[in-house]
Amino acid sequence: xxxxxxxxxxxxxxxRLCLAEKALGYESVPVDMAAQEHHSxxxxxxxxxxxxxxxVLDDGRFLHESATICEYLDDIAPAPxxxxxxxxxxxxxxxxxRWTDERLLPNLLVLNWSIALQPVAAQWNDADLAxxxxxxxxxxxxxxxxxxxxxxxxxxxxxxxxxxxxxxxPRMEAMLGTxxxxxxxxxxxxxxxAIPFIARLAELAPEALAGEVAPAVADWWQRVQQRPAFAxxxxxxxxxxxxxxxxxxxxxxxxxxxx
Amino acid sequence: xxxxxxxxxxxxxxxRLCLAEKALGYESVPVDMAAQEHHSxxxxxxxxxxxxxxxVLDDGRFLHESATICEYLDDIAPAPxxxxxxxxxxxxxxxxxRWTDERLLPNLLVLNWSIALQPVAAQWNDADLAxxxxxxxxxxxxxxxxxxxxxxxxxxxxxxxxxxxxxxxPRMEAMLGTxxxxxxxxxxxxxxxAIPFIARLAELAPEALAGEVAPAVADWWQRVQQRPAFAxxxxxxxxxxxxxxxxxxxxxxxxxxxx
Numbered sequence: 001x002x003x004x005x006x007x008x009x010x011x012x013x014x015x016r017l018c019l020a021e022k023a024l025g026y027e028s029v030p031v032d033m034a035a036q037e038h039h040s041x042x043x044x045x046x047x048x049x050x051x052x053x054x055x056v057l058d059d060g061r062f063l064h065e066s067a068t069i070c071e072y073l074d075d076i077a078p079a080p081x082x083x084x085x086x087x088x089x090x091x092x093x094x095x096x097x098r099w100t101d102e103r104l105l106p107n108l109l110v111l112n113w114s115i116a117l118q119p120v121a122a123q124w125n126d127a128d129l130a131x132x133x134x135x136x137x138x139x140x141x142x143x144x145x146x147x148x149x150x151x152x153x154x155x156x157x158x159x160x161x162x163x164x165x166x167x168x169x170p171r172m173e174a175m176l177g178t179x180x181x182x183x184x185x186x187x188x189x190x191x192x193x194a195i196p197f198i199a200r201l202a203e204l205a206p207e208a209l210a211g212e213v214a215p216a217v218a219d220w221w222q223r224v225q226q227r228p229a230f231a232x233x234x235x236x237x238x239x240x241x242x243x244x245x246x247x248x249x250x251x252x253x254x255x256x257x258x259x
Numbered sequence: 260x261x262x263x264x265x266x267x268x269x270x271x272x273x274x275r276l277c278l279a280e281k282a283l284g285y286e287s288v289p290v291d292m293a294a295q296e297h298h299s300x301x302x303x304x305x306x307x308x309x310x311x312x313x314x315v316l317d318d319g320r321f322l323h324e325s326a327t328i329c330e331y332l333d334d335i336a337p338a339p340x341x342x343x344x345x346x347x348x349x350x351x352x353x354x355x356x357r358w359t360d361e362r363l364l365p366n367l368l369v370l371n372w373s374i375a376l377q378p379v380a381a382q383w384n385d386a387d388l389a390x391x392x393x394x395x396x397x398x399x400x401x402x403x404x405x406x407x408x409x410x411x412x413x414x415x416x417x418x419x420x421x422x423x424x425x426x427x428x429p430r431m432e433a434m435l436g437t438x439x440x441x442x443x444x445x446x447x448x449x450x451x452x453a454i455p456f457i458a459r460l461a462e463l464a465p466e467a468l469a470g471e472v473a474p475a476v477a478d479w480w481q482r483v484q485q486r487p488a489f490a491x492x493x494x495x496x497x498x499x500x501x502x503x504x505x506x507x508x509x510x511x512x513x514x515x516x517x518x
Contacts, residue, residue, distance in 0.1 A: 057347070061347060063347070063350055063354075064354065065353070065354050065357060067353075068350045068353045068354050068357070069350070071349075071350065071353065072346050072347070072349070072350040075346035075349060075350075076346050087331050087334035087335050088316070088320060088322075088331070090330075090331070090334060091322055091327045091328070091330065091331040091334075094324070094326075094327045094330065095322075095323065095324050095327050098324060098327070
């Protein structure tokens with residue numbers, strides 16, 4: 001298998017975590033989002049939504065959507081299982097993942113793109129911007145690129161985005177009642193879906209993850225980071241990774257290296 | 260089980276189709292969307308998104324999201340199976356359903372709400388509207404209610420919504436290559452997901468479903484309507500059902516009857 005992904009992309013991080021838990025080997029193909037490689041015809045053939053990640057199977061077929069890819073990996077490589085056996089718990093897992101996709105991801109985008117992509121996008125001239133926007137296949141993402149290029153998200157919008165993201169913590173705190181994982185005894189795709197958001201909140205609002213504020217989530221986050229798959233999937237600190245990438249880019253020119 | 264649903268709601272229609280295919284008995288509880296029963300505290304406890312349908316299990320637990328409910332029903336009642344065995348086909352099914360949820364449903368809403376809910380919502384005074392909007396739990400739906408109450412969708416917006424919906428037909432035509440169903444030999448939740456949209460397009464743009472334009476979809480639509488579950492799920496013509504509801508309402512007062 002070949003994974004087209006972004007090192008800092010939440011959806012890509014989920015798929016890397018899932019692949020690592022399953023000990024599935026794959027070829028890693030980092031996509032340069034600042035260069036909009038994911039809007040190229042070759043990438044759009046793999047994922048018509050023009051977002052990372054995309055998985056290419058050994059027979060050449062493609063899959064997109066992190067939730068779908070993770071369930072597919074659990075189908076083809078059932079050990080260790082990453083979905084609960086109980087149908088109701090499985091349904092709860094799917095609704096939790098969907099909630100993170102619909103309610104959290106657009107808010108994380110506001111915060112992450114403002115620092116990761118805005119410095120590049122703001123430099124495009126009008127003709128260049130128009131050409132680049134024309135290649136973005138969805139209205140939502142087209143608007144997000146326009147915003148960071150020409151109308152940066154305001155401090156108020158960023159504060160609202162952070163507030164929306166923080167809704168994850170009480171929700172997880174309630175789900176972790178019996179623990180140790182979000183759906184009970186079994187580590188599942190729900191935990192994997194939450195990791196990229198908690199990892200980012202641990203950088204943006206560490207006080208919200210303190211043991212006295214959210215004891216169950218704080219413990220969960222410690223347990224998550226101790227899993228071998230966490231290190232293998234390279235869920236690096238966003239700010240550090242960004243600084244590292246920039247320093248390499250300044251040394252070697254415009255092309256963004258793999259990490 | 261108890262299903263809280265709307266007779267004309269696409270997501271509700273999917274769950275009724277799935278229950279009928281499985282021959283699962285359930286108590287039908289129609290929700291009066293014009294009276295915003297789905298924004299009541301009792302409904303929000305079942306589905307925090309404040310949209311139909313919601314399924315109440317015999318033990319009192321709730322489930323929401325039609326895609327999740329349908330997979331749950333296929334888990335608890337595996338015969339007849341409504342998901343393909345092949346992992347890649349299963350992933351394709353999930354991505355197709357997700358595409359209909361993200362790309363088609365918001366456009367069908369523009370067309371359906373303009374005739375089903377706008378006549379009622381336009382009559383609310385400002386204080387009433389503000390109180391009603393305050394109970395809508397998501398920003399997207401709050402904006403949709405505001406639009407039909409105060410800023411009706413324009414003819415251009417409706418034409419764009421119809422054009423977006425029509426993208427379903429070439430997509431299905433390509434998927435049906437080998438047929439007879441969207442994912443091949445087995446009738447699946449992908450077919451069920453498409454039915455409410457094709458049923459509505461058969462009313463709004465019948466020429467787009469003509470045999471000479473979309474032969475595979477036209478055949479598929481004939482086969483779908485011959486399934487006993489189609490009649491049991493009561494996928495009635497939208498316009499007819501609306502007229503029927505209104506004539507009953509005028510006879511009996513404001514309360515909307517079950518159908």
